[in-house]
Amino acid sequence: MNSEFTFSIKRIDFDENYHPADSTRITTNFANLARGESRQENLRNALRMIDNRFNALANWDNPRGDRYSLELEIISVDLHIEGSDEAFPAIEVLKTQIVDHETNRRIEGVVGNNFSSYVRDYDFSVVLREHNKNQAKFSVPADFGDLHGKIFKSFISSAAYKQNFSKPPVICLSVSDNKTYTRTENQHPVLGVEYQPNVPSLTEQYFKKMGLQVRYFMPPNSAAPLAFYFFGDLLSDYTNLELISTISTMETFQKIYRPEIYNANSEAGAFYQPSLQHRDYSLTRIEYDREERSKLGVEQGKYAEEHFIRPYQGVLEHWAANCAV
Numbered sequence: 001m002n003s004e005f006t007f008s009i010k011r012i013d014f015d016e017n018y019h020p021a022d023s024t025r026i027t028t029n030f031a032n033l034a035r036g037e038s039r040q041e042n043l044r045n046a047l048r049m050i051d052n053r054f055n056a057l058a059n060w061d062n063p064r065g066d067r068y069s070l071e072l073e074i075i076s077v078d079l080h081i082e083g084s085d086e087a088f089p090a091i092e093v094l095k096t097q098i099v100d101h102e103t104n105r106r107i108e109g110v111v112g113n114n115f116s117s118y119v120r121d122y123d124f125s126v127v128l129r130e131h132n133k134n135q136a137k138f139s140v141p142a143d144f145g146d147l148h149g150k151i152f153k154s155f156i157s158s159a160a161y162k163q164n165f166s167k168p169p170v171i172c173l174s175v176s177d178n179k180t181y182t183r184t185e186n187q188h189p190v191l192g193v194e195y196q197p198n199v200p201s202l203t204e205q206y207f208k209k210m211g212l213q214v215r216y217f218m219p220p221n222s223a224a225p226l227a228f229y230f231f232g233d234l235l236s237d238y239t240n241l242e243l244i245s246t247i248s249t250m251e252t253f254q255k256i257y258r259p260e261i262y263n264a265n266s267e268a269g270a271f272y273q274p275s276l277q278h279r280d281y282s283l284t285r286i287e288y289d290r291e292e293r294s295k296l297g298v299e300q301g302k303y304a305e306e307h308f309i310r311p312y313q314g315v316l317e318h319w320a321a322n323c324a325v
């Protein structure tokens with residue numbers, strides 16, 4: 001099925017001493033924090049926020065709020081094309097590991113969390129822009145996201161994934177600021193209150209091609225819902241501690257990058273439309289340049305085009321046409 005493509009995995013600890021690899025997308029959440037003069041303080045503060053949020057959610061048998069800490073690994077996935085000596089940095093995600101200081105146990109967390117992909121940058125920053133250039137009405141190509149979806153599903157079904165991870169990934173993203181979300185009666189003890197969007201987003205459609213479905217939950221004491229993309233059954237396939245590891249990690253990143261939404265001073269109501277123009281919010285003590293991150297997304301899409309899409313166009317088209325995932 002995947003004779004032309006194979007995958008390999010590299011791991012690096014995400015801690016206060018982390019330095020991004022040359023192949024890492026520098027707009028990625030964790031890499032963006034590890035730049036500039038305040039890099040170590042940024043990392044230290046973000047990791048402290050993650051641990052504090054984890055203990056606040058995992059509050060049973062945890063009277064002092066310090067029973068747990070999280071260790072994070074950056075999982076870098078290289079794609080190898082048969083006949084080529086070069087590997088392309090296809091995917092990066094975070095893997096959580098829970099440390100229970102009460103029992104001295106280490107508990108496997110969730111892989112996925114922050115999802116990063118050069119090919120996704122290419123699709124949104126190059127393909128979509130070119131397709132809509134000089135067009136009166138926005139539209140999406142029929143095959144938009146097909147290649148990326150097949151690469152992702154091939155990785156999840158690969159020997160490399162199965163040898164390294166025991167469960168499918170969960171990818172947690174922010175809500176869209178051009179949709180309205182309605183609170184439902186469904187409530188989970190850890191994920192919180194479920195919300196339903198008024199219409200499917202382009203991101204939802206894109207991730208559907210990756211084989212993922214989505215549900216929106218606002219965890220206890222959060223300001224806004226989070227989008228959870230997953231295979232299978234999100235509520236039954238993962239333990240409460242596993243879910244908390246994802247929530248605490250990704251909510252922390254969102255508070256840093258989208259404080260207008262996730263660090264707002266009031267929580268989402270029954271009908272909620274996120275807005276980056278919201279003014280009643282608090283800032284974290286972590287430096288971040290959102291404008292720079294947006295510009296770099298375009299550069300990274302062009303990198304994928306120059307180093308992967310164009311050089312291997314024929315191979316990619318043949319593989320995609322014959323890929324069974």
